[in-house]
Amino acid sequence: xxxxxxxxxxxxxxxxxxxxxxxxxxxxxxxxxxxxxxxxxxxxxxxxxxxxxxxxxxxxxxxxxxxxxxxxxxxxxxxxxxxxxxxxxxxxxxxxxxxxxxxxxxxxxxxxxxxxxxxxxxxxxxxxxxxxxxxxxxxxxxxxxxxxxxxxxxxxxxxxxxxxxxxxxxxxxxxxxxxxxxxxxxxxxxxxxxxxxxxxxxxxxxxxxxxxxxxxxxxxxxxxxxxxxxxxxxxxxxxxxxxxxxxxxxxxxxxxxxxxxxxxxxxxxxxxxxxxxxxxxxxxxxxxxxxxxxxxxxxxxxxxxxxxxxxxxxxxxxxxxxxxxxxxxxxxxxxxxxxxxxxxxxxxxxxxxxxxxxxxxxxxxxxxxxxxxxxxxxxxxxxxxxxxxx
Ligand SMILES: Nc1nc2c(c(=O)[nH]1)N[C@H]1C(S)=C(S)[C@@H](COP(=O)(O)O)O[C@H]1N2
Ligand SMILES: [Mo]
Numbered sequence: 300x301x302x303x304x305x306x307x308x309x310x311x312x313x314x315x316x317x318x319x320x321x322x323x324x325x326x327x328x329x330x331x332x333x334x335x336x337x338x339x340x341x342x343x344x345x346x347x348x349x350x351x352x353x354x355x356x357x358x359x360x361x362x363x364x365x366x367x368x369x370x371x372x373x374x375x376x377x378x379x380x381x382x383x384x385x386x387x388x389x390x391x392x393x394x395x396x397x398x399x400x401x402x403x404x405x406x407x408x409x410x411x412x413x414x415x416x417x418x419x420x421x422x423x424x425x426x427x428x429x430x431x432x433x434x435x436x437x438x439x440x441x442x443x444x445x446x447x448x449x450x451x452x453x454x455x456x457x458x459x460x461x462x463x464x465x466x467x468x469x470x471x472x473x474x475x476x477x478x479x480x481x482x483x484x485x486x487x488x489x490x491x492x493x494x495x496x497x498x499x500x501x502x503x504x505x506x507x508x509x510x511x512x513x514x515x516x517x518x519x520x521x522x523x524x525x526x527x528x529x530x531x532x533x534x535x536x537x538x539x540x541x542x543x544x545x546x547x548x549x550x551x552x553x554x555x556x557x558x559x560x561x562x563x564x565x566x567x568x569x570x571x572x573x574x575x576x577x578x579x580x581x582x583x584x585x586x587x588x589x590x591x592x593x594x595x596x597x598x599x600x601x602x603x604x605x606x607x608x609x610x611x612x613x614x615x616x617x618x619x620x621x622x623x624x625x626x627x628x629x630x631x632x633x634x635x636x637x638x639x640x641x642x643x644x645x646x647x648x649x650x651x652x653x654x655x656x657x658x659x660x661x662x663x664x665x666x667x668x669x670x671x672x673x674x675x676x677x678x679x680x681x682x683x684x685x686x687x688x689x
Contacts, residue, residue, distance in 0.1 A: 334638075335372070340591040343590055343688070345588070345685060346685045348684075359389045361385075364382045366438070367584070368587050370586050373628040373633070374510050377445070377512060377515050381518065382430065382440060382443050385474065385517070385536070390473045392520060394413050395413070397522070397539070398539070399411045399540070401456075402540065402541070403544050405461055408459070409455075409458075413507065416507060416522065422449060424504060425447075425630045426444070426445070426528075427600075428442070428527075428579065429442040431677055442634070445510050446509075446510050449504035449505045451504055453500070464545045465495065465543040465544065466544075467492050468492065468542070468543055470538060472489040472537040473538075474537055475488050476489075487550065490548065490550040491535050492550075492553055497526075503526050505524060507522045519535075520537070522538050523538055527631075528578055528603075528632050529577055530677075532557050557576040558575055558676070559574050559575075559576060561670040561672040561674070580677055581601075581603045581604075581657055581662075582655065583653045584599050588651070594640065595642075596640060597613055597641050597651060598638050599611075599613075599637055601634065601637065603655070605631045606659065606661075609656045609658050611656075612653065613639040613641075613651065615649060616649055644688045645688065647688060649687070649688060650685050664681065666680040
């Protein structure tokens with residue numbers, strides 16, 4: 300698979316105006332009317348999915364994923380749709396007394412209350428993300444899309460005055476656990492690092508609102524990091540400290556867990572390589588098939604790192620790739636829901652699959668094209684679904 304360099308990213312951003320022009324923001328009512336099931340619409344069960352498939356109930360401290368078959372809304376509901384992953388349980392923080400410390404190589408160390416944070420200019424951004432461990436076995440349920448509100452990280456770092464040589468920004472959550480590291484048990488906080496250049500992107504926020512509500516406990520109340528276009532692990536919840544340093548941050552969830560081991564062509568040399576889980580890889584999946592009268596409709600999502608898309612396509616059995624329609628609401632960093640009118644679906648068993656193509660011509664890989672991989676991260680291959688039309 301081709302990789303993207305920063306030059307390309309800049310070009311994408313310039314192109315994005317033209318390519319994404321058709322996906323302008325519209326009111327959420329319009330979005331829902333296109334994706335919610337109509338009165339006479341019936342769900343066609345997938346034969347690759349148990350009919351009673353259900354994820355675990357949402358519990359404090361537990362993992363939760365959504366049943367993607369029921370994705371109807373562009374915005375995932377906070378209460379029972381947006382997935383949850385928490386590695387050290389769910390801390391309960393007091394919004395009124397919580398403080399965020401900015402420390403390390405800064406001229407102006409800070410200790411900010413939530414009131415201080417809310418006084419800063421508010422930025423809103425639509426962003427979808429998935430866990431790096433999202434996969435076909437759970438029908439891609441570790442995913443969600445929301446409208447986030449918060450303050451810009453870059454401006455905060457500028458106010459803190461990063462000193463010469465401060466090249467790494469470490470982010471710590473308030474959740475802690477014991478880890479055995481080289482035979483020694485030590486207490487660790489959940490943490491992630493961004494390089495200075497990564498952290499200064501202007502779309503990164505410290506989010507205290509999710510879909511217009513205060514950030515819920517499971518999603519990091521009162522405040523979390525949100526790095527649009529990156530896998531979920533980057534978005535440190537229950538944020539309590541931002542530390543500027545001159546060495547790479549190498550905590551468990553940065554440098555040991557959430558590392559993909561795969562065999563790749565590295566400039567003509569085949570190597571088994573370990574890579575950090577960072578930007579979301581180009582992916583789409585079919586999530587739902589419905590029938591209304593004699594016509595069938597296929598729905599799904601795409602997710603990626605924000606590179607504009609050229610097309611989403613659907614293939615039925617051994618037929619040609621056909622273009623699907625991207626539904627309204629899509630923004631650069633949101634997931635993109637798509638819909639495909641399946642005309643003349645014939646009775647019998649069928650295999651259906653989707654693929655997404657970005658403006659650089661990168662095509663979502665088939666499972667065979669994926670690099671050989673030994674780790675459960677980054678499952679972005681094309682996902683074939685099966686069903687029976689009666
Ligand atoms: N403090 C903290 N932040 C965290 C985590 C965590 O365990 N602790 N889990 C990460 C992982 S692995 C994912 S996938 C996302 C999930 O975010 P969500 O629960 O809001 O969907 O949060 C990330 N941020
Ligand atoms: Mo994750």
